[in-house]
Amino acid sequence: MVQRTTGFSRDLNLRTKLLLLFMVLILLPLSLQGVFTYRKFSDTVDQKTEQFTVDIVRQINANLDRLLKDFERLSMMPLYDQAVLSILSKYDGAMGSATWASSDDYLKMKLYTSANAYDRTEIRGIHLVSNSGIFFSNVDAMAVDSVWDGRQDDWFDEVVRSDGAWVLIPPHHPSYYSAKPTDPYISVGRMIRDPETLRQLGYILIDIKLDALRDILSTLNFEQDANLIVMDNQKRLLFERKSDSDPSVYDELLRINPPQPYGSNQKIELGGQIYLYVQHHSGFSGLSVIGLTPINVIQKESRELRTFTLWFALLCVAVVTVLAVIVSYRVTRPLIELKKNMIRVEQGNFDRRIEVYGKDEFGQLGRGFNKMTEEINRLFNEVFIVGLREKEAELSALQSQINPHFIYNTLESISMMAIRGNNAEVSDMVSALGKLLRYTIDKVDRLVPLYEEIRFVQSYVRIQQLRYGERLRVEYDIEEEANLIVVPKLILQPLVENAVYHGIDGAERGGTVWISALRIGDVLLITVRDDGKGLPEQEIAELNEQLRTPPSYQGWQREDGGGLGLSNIAQRIMLIYGDKGELTVDGSPGTGLTVTIAIRLEETGGEANV
Numbered sequence: 076m077v078q079r080t081t082g083f084s085r086d087l088n089l090r091t092k093l094l095l096l097f098m099v100l101i102l103l104p105l106s107l108q109g110v111f112t113y114r115k116f117s118d119t120v121d122q123k124t125e126q127f128t129v130d131i132v133r134q135i136n137a138n139l140d141r142l143l144k145d146f147e148r149l150s151m152m153p154l155y156d157q158a159v160l161s162i163l164s165k166y167d168g169a170m171g172s173a174t175w176a177s178s179d180d181y182l183k184m185k186l187y188t189s190a191n192a193y194d195r196t197e198i199r200g201i202h203l204v205s206n207s208g209i210f211f212s213n214v215d216a217m218a219v220d221s222v223w224d225g226r227q228d229d230w231f232d233e234v235v236r237s238d239g240a241w242v243l244i245p246p247h248h249p250s251y252y253s254a255k256p257t258d259p260y261i262s263v264g265r266m267i268r269d270p271e272t273l274r275q276l277g278y279i280l281i282d283i284k285l286d287a288l289r290d291i292l293s294t295l296n297f298e299q300d301a302n303l304i305v306m307d308n309q310k311r312l313l314f315e316r317k318s319d320s321d322p323s324v325y326d327e328l329l330r331i332n333p334p335q336p337y338g339s340n341q342k343i344e345l346g347g348q349i350y351l352y353v354q355h356h357s358g359f360s361g362l363s364v365i366g367l368t369p370i371n372v373i374q375k376e377s378r379e380l381r382t383f384t385l386w387f388a389l390l391c392v393a394v395v396t397v398l399a400v401i402v403s404y405r406v407t408r409p410l411i412e413l414k415k416n417m418i419r420v421e422q423g424n425f426d427r428r429i430e431v432y433g434k435d436e437f438g439q440l441g442r443g444f445n446k447m448t449e450e451i452n453r454l455f456n457e458v459f460i461v462g463l464r465e466k467e468a469e470l471s472a473l474q475s476q477i478n479p480h481f482i483y484n485t486l487e488s489i490s491m492m493a494i495r496g497n498n499a500e501v502s503d504m505v506s507a508l509g510k511l512l513r514y515t516i517d518k519v520d521r522l523v524p525l526y527e528e529i530r531f532v533q534s535y536v537r538i539q540q541l542r543y544g545e546r547l548r549v550e551y552d553i554e555e556e557a558n559l560i561v562v563p564k565l566i567l568q569p570l571v572e573n574a575v576y577h578g579i580d581g582a583e584r585g586g587t588v589w590i591s592a593l594r595i596g597d598v599l600l601i602t603v604r605d606d607g608k609g610l611p612e613q614e615i616a617e618l619n620e621q622l623r624t625p626p627s628y629q630g631w632q633r634e635d636g637g638g639l640g641l642s643n644i645a646q647r648i649m650l651i652y653g654d655k656g657e658l659t660v661d662g663s664p665g666t667g668l669t670v671t672i673a674i675r676l677e678e679t680g681g682e683a684n685v
Contacts, residue, residue: 093399094399094400098395101395101399102392105391105395106388109384109387112384113380113384116377116380117377117381120376120377120380121373121374121377124376125351128301128353128366128373129353129366131295131366132354132355132365135292135303135355135364136355136357136362138291138295139291139305139357139360139364140357140359142197142291143243143359143360143362144359146241146283149191149201149263149281150265150279150281151265153187154268154270156187158183158187159203160270160276162183163203163205163206163277164269164276165180166206167206167207167276170206170208170224170226171208171222171223171224171225172207173205173208175221175222176205176209176211176221180211181211181221184211184212185213188203188211188212192213196286197283197286197287197290198282198283198284199214199256199260200212200219200280200281201213201279201280201281202214202219202279202281203277203279204225204278204280205277206275206277208222208224210222210223210251212251214252217253218252218254219252220251220253223250223251225278227250228247230244230245230247230262231264234264234266234280235266237264237266238266239265239267241264241265242263242264243261243360243361244261244263245261245307246259246285246314247259247260247262249262249280249282258284258285260283260284260285261283261285261287261313262280262281262283263281264280264281265278266278288305289316292316300369301367301368301369301372302317302324302350302367302368303316303317303366303367304316304324304328304364304367305362305363305364306362306365307361307362307363308361308362308363312325313362324346324367327345327346328345328367331343331345345367348369348371349369349370350367350369351366351367351370352366353365353366412429412430413429413440413441413444416428416429416444417444429444521564522564523561523562524559524560524561524562525557525558525559525561525562525592525601526553526558526559528562528566528567528568529551529558529592531565531567531568532567532571533551535568535572536549536571536588543579546582546585546586547575547579547586548586548587548588549571549587549590550587550588550589550590552589552590552591552592553590553591553592554592554593554594556593556594557592557593557594557599560594562599562674563647563648563651566601566644566647566648566672567601567603569640569643569644570670571590571603573640573641573668573670574603574604574605574668574670575605577668578605578606578667578668579605579607582607582608586607586667587605588604588605589603589605590602598674598676599672599676600671600672600673601671601672601674602669602670604667604669605667605668608664608665608667609662609663609666609667610663610664611663612663615661615668619660621642622641622645622659623657624642641660641670644658645657645658648674652675656672656673656674656675657673658670659673
C-alpha cells in the first residue's frame with residue numbers, strides 16, 4: 076500500500092503537486108484559524124456585552140440615588156425654616172377639618188415652595204400640608220385645592236406611618252389637583268415635626284414627573300430592544316421602559332420571582348423568550364433596577380460575525396483554488412527562464428532581457444529583472460564616464476594652479492611698488508587680494524580651523540571697506556573655544572558677501588555686519604547678521620524650504636555671480652554632516668537678515684590638529 080501511494084505521488088506532475096500543496100498549506104491553517112478566531116471573538120463579545128449591561132444597570136441605580144438624595148434633602152428644608160414651621164403650627168387640627176388660611180400665609184408659603192422648585196423641570200409641585208389639611212403649593216392656586224383631606228388617598232397613609240422619615244410613593248394620581256393629570260407622578264413625602272418639641276406640624280409632598288427617570292435613561296447607552304424595570308423594596312413598579320409593541324413583563328416577572336442575588340446576572344425565560352436578567356439593589360433608596368436584555372440581541376454581533384466568517388471562508392476557498400491552479404501552471408517556465416538569464420548576468424552580460432508573460436507576480440518579477448539589468452548597465456556606464464571626468468578634472472585642477480600662483484606673485488610685486496610709492500591703501504588692498512587668492516588655491520571642500528576661515532573673511536572685509544569706507548562696519552564675536560573647531564572651507568565669505576551686496580549696498584547710510592561663533596555643548600553656532608532691508612516672511616519661508624532640499628547633482632551648479640551661494644553652502648553642509656548640520660535664514664522687512672549655521676560636533680569635539 077505504501078509502495079502504491081509513493082508510486083502515485085511520483086506519477087503526478089509538478090503542477091498537480093503544487094496545486095495540492097497550495098490547497099493544503101493555505102486552506103487548512105485558514106480554516107482552523109477562522110474557527111478558533113470566531114469562537115474566541117464571539118465569546119469575548121458576549122461577555123463584554125453582558126458586563127456592559129451590568130455596568131449600565133448599576134449606573135442607572137447610582138443616578139437614581141443621586142436624584143433621590145437631592146429630593147430627600149429638599150424634603151428636610153422646612154425643618155430649618157422657622158417661618159414655615161410657624162405657619163404650619165397655626166393650622167393644627169384633624170385632617171380635613173380646616174376651611175381657610177390667611178392670604179398672607181398663602182403668599183409666604185407660595186414664595187417658599189416656588190423658590191425651591193425654581194429651575195427644576197423634573198418637579199411638578201412642592202406642597203406643604205398642615206395637620207388640618209391647609210394645602211400650600213407652588214402650583215397655581217386654580218390648579219390645586221386650597222384645602223385637602225389626605226385620608227381620601229390610600230397612598231397618603233404611607234406618609235403618615237413614616238413618622239418623620241422620607242418615603243417614596245410609586246406612580247399615582249393625587250386627588251388635590253383640580254384636573255386629573257394624564258401621567259401619574261412619583262412622590263417623595265415626609266411628616267414634618269418641630270425640631271425642638273417633636274410635635275407634628277404637617278407634611279411635605281414633592282411630586283416628580285416620570286420624565287425625570289426617562290432623562291436618566293436617555294443619558295446612558297442602554298440597549299433599545301431591552302426592558303428596564305424599577306421596583307421599590309415592596310416590589311411595586313415605579314418605572315418600566317419597553318418597546319411600544321412589546322407587552323409588559325412586570326407581572327410575569329413577579330410570578331416567576333427569580334432567586335437573583337443583588338449585583339449578579341443570570342438567564343431567565345419570559346414569554347417564550349430568553350433574557351439576560353440583571354438586577355441591582357440600592358441600599359439607600361431600596362429601589363431595584365432590573366435589566367432584561369434578549370439573548371438574541373446580545374448575540375447579534377456574534378451572528379453577524381459568523382455569517383461574515385462563513386462567506387469570507389467560501390470566498391477564500393474559491394480564490395485560493397483559482398490562484399493555486401494559475402500559479403501551478405505558470406510557475407515552471409518563468410522560473411527556468413529567469414534562472415538562465417540570471418546566470419548570464421552573473422557572467423557580465425547586462426544586455427539580457429526576458430519575455431514577460433503576464434501581469435501576475437512572475438510578470439512583475441520579469442519586469443523587475445529587466446529594469447534591474449537596465450539600471451546595472453546604466454550605472455556601470457555612468458561610473459565609467461564619471462571616472463573619466465574625475466581624471467580630466469584632476470588634470471584641469473593641476474593646470475589651473477599655475478595661474479593663481481603667477482597672479483599671487485605678481486600681486487606681491489604690485490604691493491611692494493605701492494609701499495615704495497607711499498600708497499598704503501593700494502598696498503593693503505593688493506595684500507588682502509593676494510591672501511584671498513592663496514586661500515582659494517586649495518580644494519573648496521577641505522576642512523579648516525574656524526580661525527583660518529575668519530582670517531579669510533577679514534581679508535575680504537578689508538577690501539570691501541576700502542570700497543565702502545565708513546559705510547561698511549563689521550563686528551566679530553568669536554568664542555575662543557570655537558576657533559579650533561574645523562569647518563568646511565569657504566562657508567563664511569559667501570554669507571558676508573550676501574550681507575554686503577544684498578543688505579547694505581543700496582543703503583545710503585551703509586550698515587553693520589555682525590559675525591559670531593560660539594559653542595553650546597556639542598553644537599557649533601555660526602551667525603552672520605546684517606541690519607539691511609531684509610526680506611518678507613513668505614520669501615524667507617520659501618528660501619528655508621529650498622535650503623532644506625536634499626543635495627543632487629544639479630544642486631552643485633553655480634548661482635548668480637559664479638560664487639558659492641546659500642543653496643550650495645547648505646548642500647555642502649548636508650553632504651558633509653548629514654542631519655547633524657543645517658543652514659537657516661531668519662529676519663523681516665526693515666530689520667535685516669540673519670543666516671545661522673548649526674553643526675553638531677562629534678565626541679572628539681571637532682578640534683583641529685594644530
